[in-house]
Structure formats: structure tokens, C-alpha cells
Amino acid sequence: MRTLKNERLFRQIINSDSYRQYFSEKTDSHAHAVRFSPGENVIFQGERSEYLYYLYQGKCQVSATMENGRTAIINTLTAPGLIGEIELIKNDSPFSVDALTECTCIAISIAHCRDLILNDVNFLYHLCSSLVDKERRTAIELAHHISFPLEYRLARFILDNSNGDVFRIKKTVISESLGVSYRHLEKIMKKLVDEGTLRKEKLTYYIVRRDVLDKLVSSLNVFS
Numbered sequence: 001m002r003t004l005k006n007e008r009l010f011r012q013i014i015n016s017d018s019y020r021q022y023f024s025e026k027t028d029s030h031a032h033a034v035r036f037s038p039g040e041n042v043i044f045q046g047e048r049s050e051y052l053y054y055l056y057q058g059k060c061q062v063s064a065t066m067e068n069g070r071t072a073i074i075n076t077l078t079a080p081g082l083i084g085e086i087e088l089i090k091n092d093s094p095f096s097v098d099a100l101t102e103c104t105c106i107a108i109s110i111a112h113c114r115d116l117i118l119n120d121v122n123f124l125y126h127l128c129s130s131l132v133d134k135e136r137r138t139a140i141e142l143a144h145h146i147s148f149p150l151e152y153r154l155a156r157f158i159l160d161n162s163n164g165d166v167f168r169i170k171k172t173v174i175s176e177s178l179g180v181s182y183r184h185l186e187k188i189m190k191k192l193v194d195e196g197t198l199r200k201e202k203l204t205y206y207i208v209r210r211d212v213l214d215k216l217v218s219s220l221n222v223f224s
Helices: 007-014 025-030 085-090 110-118 121-147 150-160 171-178 182-194 210-223
Strands: 031-036 041-043 051-057 059-065 071-078 081-083 096-099 103-109 198-201 204-207
Touching: 007 031, 007 103, 025 031, 025 103, 025 110, 051 085, 051 110, 071 081, 071 171, 081 121, 085 110, 085 121, 103 110, 110 121, 150 171, 150 182, 150 204, 150 210, 171 182, 182 198
Parallel strands: none
Antiparallel strands: 031 103, 041 096, 051 081, 051 103, 059 071, 059 096, 198 204
């Protein structure tokens, strides 16, 4: 995490409507702009975060490591939005959050602002709205899992978790995240490569036909 000593950028972010819907000016003195590099950890699973983050630009990956050592990707967060709202309320994190692309955030000190934020009716309203949206997405994902073949869900997973046209996640993690066998996943990934939708170079995949993936995902969006 790098602190950005750019007052103009800081003011631009905190004065935006999307930021002000969550935070009042009372928190400004305890906030600063930061940037995470791709792959950098934002929040560690099981640890207390010092900050509540407002994701201004970029994309993050939410994952959980189970007791058996397996890791599953739970969600993908795209700006604008909050990172660490569960940690704000519960004091520790059930998930890890990692930057998928370069991410610019406002970091708000929990130690200084926790009581102020949690007694702000405007913040609580928008927080509840955000949590309801996440719960709705979870329910829709469950319906997708029941109703659609893996190829459709994999297309969304690739688009959500790619950095530009680059997609590089271990297949064991993908299979755990999508709830499918490694063998079935390998078969569909090979199909996408053979059809020219993806190109594989060693452990990295490159999106060649984004339009094909978009078309598959659009079928899921109709259901949403």
C-alpha cells in the first residue's frame, strides 16, 4: 500500500457524490488516499483492519481459505464501493481482499472514526443498501449454479477476475470457487481454447474473443 501525497486527487475523490453518500466531512481529517498494486493484499483474513476503504478506482478479489487449506474466490469488487464494512462492524475479517488491478482508495481510520461512522444514519442507510445488493447477487449466483451449465458461469468468472485481457488463477481455486470438479473445469477451459475464445501460454490465459464471453454472460444477465 502506498500513500498518495496528491491533495488534488484526494479532494477530487472525497468531494464526489459517490463518496459523500457514505461519508460526511467529519471523517476527512482521518482519511487519506492510497494505492494498491495488482496482487497486493488489502485485508487479511482473520485479522483486524486498521482502515475502512472506499474503492475509487480498480477491481479487488474477495477470497476465503478453508480449514482444509483450500481457497475459494467469493466475490469480485469493482469501483466504486466499500471494502471492509464487515471488519468495521465485527472487528475482524472472515475473508481476504486482494487487488486484482491497480486500485486507488480512500483509507478511513477505524480507530478514529468507528463510532462516528456507525452513528451516521446516512452511512448506515447506504451500507444496508450495499449489503442488500450483495445478498441479492449471492442468491442470483446460487440460482445460476443450479440453472446454467458451467461454461456460462465460467465466462462470468473469467471476465470478473481478469486484469485487462489477462486471466491467471489456479484451476484448483477456480473449481473450488465454482463448485465443480477439476476435470470438468479442465474440459471447458480446453474447449474455450480450442474454439479460439482464449489463448493459453503456460499457466496464463489471454482473452481473445471477449464478445463470445460477453454473449454467454448476457444469458445470465437476463436471469438477473
